[in-house]
Amino acid sequence: MSDKRRKWHERLQVTLWTLIVPPTVWAVHFLFAYLWAAVSCAKTGFFAEFPTLFTAGTVLALATISLSGWIAHRQTRLRGDPPPHERGTDIDRLRFLAKSTLLLAGLSFVGVLFTALPVVFIGDCR
Amino acid sequence: MRRSVAGKFLPLWPLMLAGCNRHQSALAPFGLEARSTLSLTVVLAAGGLVIALGVAVIYAIAARAPEGRLTHERGMRLVLWLGAVFPTVVLTALLIWSLPAMRPLPATGQDLHIRVEGEQFWWRVAYREAGRDPVLSANEIRLPVGRTVVFELTATDVVHSFWIPGLAGKMDMIPGRTNRLVVKAEKPGRYRGVCAEFCGLSHALMAFDVIAMEPAAFDEWLAVARIPPRPTDSAIYHRGEMLFAREGCGSCHAARGTPSGEIGPDLTRYGERLTLGAGILAPTPGNTAAFIRDPHRFKPGARMPAYRHLRQDEALALAVWLKQSGAQEAKR
Numbered sequence A: 001m002s003d004k005r006r007k008w009h010e011r012l013q014v015t016l017w018t019l020i021v022p023p024t025v026w027a028v029h030f031l032f033a034y035l036w037a038a039v040s041c042a043k044t045g046f047f048a049e050f051p052t053l054f055t056a057g058t059v060l061a062l063a064t065i066s067l068s069g070w071i072a073h074r075q076t077r078l079r080g081d082p083p084p085h086e087r088g089t090d091i092d093r094l095r096f097l098a099k100s101t102l103l104l105a106g107l108s109f110v111g112v113l114f115t116a117l118p119v120v121f122i123g124d125c126r
Numbered sequence B: 001m002r003r004s005v006a007g008k009f010l011p012l013w014p015l016m017l018a019g020c021n022r023h024q025s026a027l028a029p030f031g032l033e034a035r036s037t038l039s040l041t042v043v044l045a046a047g048g049l050v051i052a053l054g055v056a057v058i059y060a061i062a063a064r065a066p067e068g069r070l071t072h073e074r075g076m077r078l079v080l081w082l083g084a085v086f087p088t089v090v091l092t093a094l095l096i097w098s099l100p101a102m103r104p105l106p107a108t109g110q111d112l113h114i115r116v117e118g119e120q121f122w123w124r125v126a127y128r129e130a131g132r133d134p135v136l137s138a139n140e141i142r143l144p145v146g147r148t149v150v151f152e153l154t155a156t157d158v159v160h161s162f163w164i165p166g167l168a169g170k171m172d173m174i175p176g177r178t179n180r181l182v183v184k185a186e187k188p189g190r191y192r193g194v195c196a197e198f199c200g201l202s203h204a205l206m207a208f209d210v211i212a213m214e215p216a217a218f219d220e221w222l223a224v225a226r227i228p229p230r231p232t233d234s235a236i237y238h239r240g241e242m243l244f245a246r247e248g249c250g251s252c253h254a255a256r257g258t259p260s261g262e263i264g265p266d267l268t269r270y271g272e273r274l275t276l277g278a279g280i281l282a283p284t285p286g287n288t289a290a291f292i293r294d295p296h297r298f299k300p301g302a303r304m305p306a307y308r309h310l311r312q313d314e315a316l317a318l319a320v321w322l323k324q325s326g327a328q329e330a331k332r
């Protein structure tokens, strides 16, 4: 199969760098949530009054995590090598990274959701 | 026959159950917040029990399954669904369900504000309504049922914690900071609150009475409490007033229109109090006299000097005089 005929996401390669995308997004969102709450509390004393920006940021974070999870999922499904994938070969390494990224994406997705819900619902600065 | 562990302790059960009361218990709520906390607790406990039983059943099935019936793949699928997906869904649902309960009740400046200051080892109380002088009291809190009330909580010496289990959760009282706790009582009655943060020798003796009243009765009580106490012309009155002045009690206590000291509890309406010494003794004249002569016998470390030099009849005269305040004013 030529490179052109492969779908775009199949041309992307999971690496150790893409592996850390979902947890990094989670961490950034976490920081964002705290900063946002701190700034709104200092300015208005209440933080559920303008959650639009926060909601948008959360949706962006969830979308990024879902995308990297989906790409990783496609790569675990690359045709060719039958399981188990536990050897030191390139293809096994790729599948291992892809699977790990997928699991991390799931965790990060839930993490972002659990951080965002209280921020949106509670709105109390104490 | 061997008895089970629970059976061995059977004779102790009534004792434990006797510890439960509707007077001071998160299991017998009389306020909005405590009620929603209780239902959350019940749901969590029941849910936890169901899950624990479910796990036990799965374990029993797996342990008894004949050789070869269970495959690795099915096991892994079980771990994925019951170990990851199910808890996530349950936790998310619980979070969404309990979030509204975590929101503080809305309150406005027009709502009754009650400022409570924790002090070793008693409570200074001030009822504040918009645009009016505060009504001062101590060691007792009255609340109108069905109305939003805002507690403003602080402390003057060390950290205390304000907890009326039947009404709402705990809230710290921190020197130099005012914490707000918004509550709504739902059932009239007599309840009890405590200090829930270790604060010194008599921490365990630092409690208070809570009286939830029908709104009309509360308004009337507050209106009467605003009337400055008037001296009555009786021998008891004059003797009490004389002793109070002679012993210098007024440098710490306000009482019945005496020049008001602010170091100790306000005694202006002591006569209507349900307890003595911040929720620890019945406020009989005898107990009051004994407390005045030796407060540390009842409350080690209390910030009131002992008056052992007072004769018993003098202490009793003071007690009777104090007991007349409030109760008598209310009758006018």
Ligand SMILES: [Cu+2]
Binding pocket: B118, B119, B121, B159, B160, B161, B195, B196, B197, B198, B199, B203, B206
């Ligand atoms: Cu205390």
